[in-house]
Amino acid sequence: MSRILSTLLAAASLLAAGSAAADSTLLNVSYDPTRELYQDFNAAFAKHWKAKTGETVTIKQSHGGAGKQARAVIDGLEADVVTLALAYDIDAIASKAKLLPADWQKRLPHNASPYTSTIVFLVRKGNPKGIKDWADLVKPGVAVITPNPKTSGGARWNYLAAWGYALRQPGGSDAKAKDFVAKLFANVPVLDSGARGSTTTFVERGLGDVLLAWENEAYLAVKELGPDKFEIVTPPLSILAEPPVSVVDKVVDKRGTRKLAEAYLQYLYTPEGQEIAARHYYRPIDKAIGAKYAKQFAGAKLFTIDEVFGGWQKAQKAHFEDGGVFDQIYQAK
Amino acid sequence: MAATVSLHVPSVGIAVRSAATTEPAWVRRTLIGLALAFLTLFLFVPLATVFYEALKKGVDVYLNALIEPDALSAIKLTLIAAGIAVPANLVFGVAAAWAIAKFEFRGKSLLITLIDLPCAGSPVIAGLIYVLIFGAQGWCGPWLQAHDVKIVFAVPGIVLATIFVTFPFVARELIPLMQAQGSDEEEAAIVLGASGWQTLWRVTLPNVKWGLLYGVILCNARAMGEFGAVSVVSGHIRGMTNTLPLHVEILYNEYAFAAAFAVASILALLALVTLAAKTFVEWHYGHERQAAKQESSA
Numbered sequence: 001m002s003r004i005l006s007t008l009l010a011a012a013s014l015l016a017a018g019s020a021a022a023d024s025t026l027l028n029v030s031y032d033p034t035r036e037l038y039q040d041f042n043a044a045f046a047k048h049w050k051a052k053t054g055e056t057v058t059i060k061q062s063h064g065g066a067g068k069q070a071r072a073v074i075d076g077l078e079a080d081v082v083t084l085a086l087a088y089d090i091d092a093i094a095s096k097a098k099l100l101p102a103d104w105q106k107r108l109p110h111n112a113s114p115y116t117s118t119i120v121f122l123v124r125k126g127n128p129k130g131i132k133d134w135a136d137l138v139k140p141g142v143a144v145i146t147p148n149p150k151t152s153g154g155a156r157w158n159y160l161a162a163w164g165y166a167l168r169q170p171g172g173s174d175a176k177a178k179d180f181v182a183k184l185f186a187n188v189p190v191l192d193s194g195a196r197g198s199t200t201t202f203v204e205r206g207l208g209d210v211l212l213a214w215e216n217e218a219y220l221a222v223k224e225l226g227p228d229k230f231e232i233v234t235p236p237l238s239i240l241a242e243p244p245v246s247v248v249d250k251v252v253d254k255r256g257t258r259k260l261a262e263a264y265l266q267y268l269y270t271p272e273g274q275e276i277a278a279r280h281y282y283r284p285i286d287k288a289i290g291a292k293y294a295k296q297f298a299g300a301k302l303f304t305i306d307e308v309f310g311g312w313q314k315a316q317k318a319h320f321e322d323g324g325v326f327d328q329i330y331q332a333k
Numbered sequence: 334m335a336a337t338v339s340l341h342v343p344s345v346g347i348a349v350r351s352a353a354t355t356e357p358a359w360v361r362r363t364l365i366g367l368a369l370a371f372l373t374l375f376l377f378v379p380l381a382t383v384f385y386e387a388l389k390k391g392v393d394v395y396l397n398a399l400i401e402p403d404a405l406s407a408i409k410l411t412l413i414a415a416g417i418a419v420p421a422n423l424v425f426g427v428a429a430a431w432a433i434a435k436f437e438f439r440g441k442s443l444l445i446t447l448i449d450l451p452c453a454g455s456p457v458i459a460g461l462i463y464v465l466i467f468g469a470q471g472w473c474g475p476w477l478q479a480h481d482v483k484i485v486f487a488v489p490g491i492v493l494a495t496i497f498v499t500f501p502f503v504a505r506e507l508i509p510l511m512q513a514q515g516s517d518e519e520e521a522a523i524v525l526g527a528s529g530w531q532t533l534w535r536v537t538l539p540n541v542k543w544g545l546l547y548g549v550i551l552c553n554a555r556a557m558g559e560f561g562a563v564s565v566v567s568g569h570i571r572g573m574t575n576t577l578p579l580h581v582e583i584l585y586n587e588y589a590f591a592a593a594f595a596v597a598s599i600l601a602l603l604a605l606v607t608l609a610a611k612t613f614v615e616w617h618y619g620h621e622r623q624a625a626k627q628e629s630s631a
Contacts, residue, residue, distance in 0.1 A: 027570060032586075035586075035587055036587070060570050060571060060572060060573055061570070061571050062568055062569045062570045062571070063569065063583075064569055072486065072568055074469065074470060075464050075468035075469050075470055075471070075485065075486075076467075076468050076469030076470075076474060076478070076483075076485055076486060077485075077486040077568040077570075078483070078486070096470070097469060097470065196586045197586070200585075200586065224588040225588060
């Protein structure tokens with residue numbers, strides 16, 4: 001019994017201690033691969049804010065598959081800012097929970113995307129299967145690792161990049177693209193729910209010949225887990241991924257954190273913020289910083305989702321809704 | 334009453350069994366060897382791996398992983414969740430077992446079924462239920478938001494989910510024991526003029542104290558180790574709503590393997606302590622059960 005009592009007492013004292021610290025805090029709900037980026041960025045912003053206003057700010061992070069994270073915000077996770085993998089997920093928060101206006105993407109420069117990325121291939125050292133371009137992924141005997149487009153933002157970019165590639169081949173059509181993507185997914189042995197899960201599957205568990213990944217995620221994996229084990233292949237044609245950011249209006253107005261949250265996102269666009277993004281292998285939109293880091297980003301030709309698919313709303317409806325093209329090809333398998 | 338319950342007392346008849354064994358020695362040895370190999374492969378090796386991986390990069394890395402603020406906050410939250418869930422289920426478990434074992438009433442089998450419900454369903458569903466009820470889009474969501482009460486994606490949700498999944502442990506342990514003991518002693522106490530409370534404190538509880546402790550230990554182990562249900566209601570905010578098991582997952586996903594195993598080793602240590610406590614209690618508990626058995630058969 002005394003053990004229970006002491007546990008209770010400990011719990012009570014911890015509770016009391018927890019509620020005492022009430023400084024200004026922000027919650028940034030983000031997607032999977034930004035963990036390291038925001039760890040650095042939050043520290044830099046806290047320093048900047050302290051110097052500018054004298055206030056101490058603590059930024060809390062939550063990470064997961066972008067679709068899952070958007071769902072949590074809709075269900076009441078009180079995010080001051082969302083920094084997700086694609087615009088559609090923030091659109092869902094706007095349309096399903098009405099936490100921010102529908103035109104949120106117009107409020108910050110560059111489609112509210114302070115950094116961009118693209119989809120590349122991570123292969124095992126020496127590239128034993130000779131993977132150079134998208135066409136190599138559908139060859140028999142090539143095992144491709146990608147997360148599930150239903151839950152992962154990165155996976156949706158992967159899917160759309162493959163589709164866009166097939167569409168832009170000589171004689172390309174929707175039917176041919178569908179066929180190509182179906183063949184590609186027939187080569188996928190495991191669908192993880194988030195980008196980080198897929199990276200772990202490929203890198204740690206050693207499954208698959210090629211991982212379709214965010215450029216930044218691929219570089220990070222190589223850096224963290226061994227440049228002697230993996231190589232990055234940037235295909236000549238890929239998609240321009242724009243992971244957007246936004247303040248969640250209802251939450252910041254309720255918590256009185258609007259000024260802080262807006263300053264936080266704007267700081268992403270400053271040279272300091274851009275430099276941090278570039279250091280974490282996100283493509284900066286600032287020209288000067290971009291030039292400085294130019295050699296770490298291979299010069300692939302990038303198409304946008306607006307050019308090929310007419311925006312996220314259309315792409316989502318046609319491809320990823322229940323009964324959409326992805327369901328058709330994945331079930332047909 | 335007691336006759337309707339079958340009790341599984343393990344120690345009866347060991348002497349008889351050895352005489353009745355006719356298998357040759359090599360069969361017995363092979364079976365024992367197989368069992369041991371299986372245990373080694375699936376229990377001891379993973380357990381040793383946890384500690385090996387945790388300490389691989391040195392004691393400094395190990396300790397730093399444990400005193401890092403997010404880890405401390407995860408430990409704190411796990412203690413809070415268990416600190417609330419275990420006493421809550423202790424009170425509920427005793428009350429339910431007492432009602433079920435000592436009284437006859439309508440809907441008794443329904444109550445027993447309900448107690449088992451958390452064991453029958455997947456923990457993920459348990460978590461989802463709370464999101465559907467208390468989430469912003471759920472039944473109580475708008476009211477809760479209007480009154481600024483946070484349940485899911487905050488500490489109360491984690492506590493609720495923990496209580497739900499650990500619900501059956503205490504009650505399930507006590508019901509068979511109390512049923513075997515019957516209500517003779519309670520009846521005697523009442524006849525001698527004891528009040529209901531006095532009967533509970535002086536007769537019923539002392540009779541089941543080891544069984545109760547056993548249930549509490551199991552309940553605590555599950556409360557601290559729960560992943561699925563808690564993951565759904567957590568929101569994964571670092572330093573705020575991550576419990577130990579969730580923190581392990583985060584560290585692992587961030588390529589901080591040594592740190593992940595360091596935190597996992599706390600959970601493994603907890604398991605070992607639980608095991609030791611369980612063995613100790615079982616030893617006493619066996620006596621309690623046997624006493625109940627002898628009494629009921631006498």
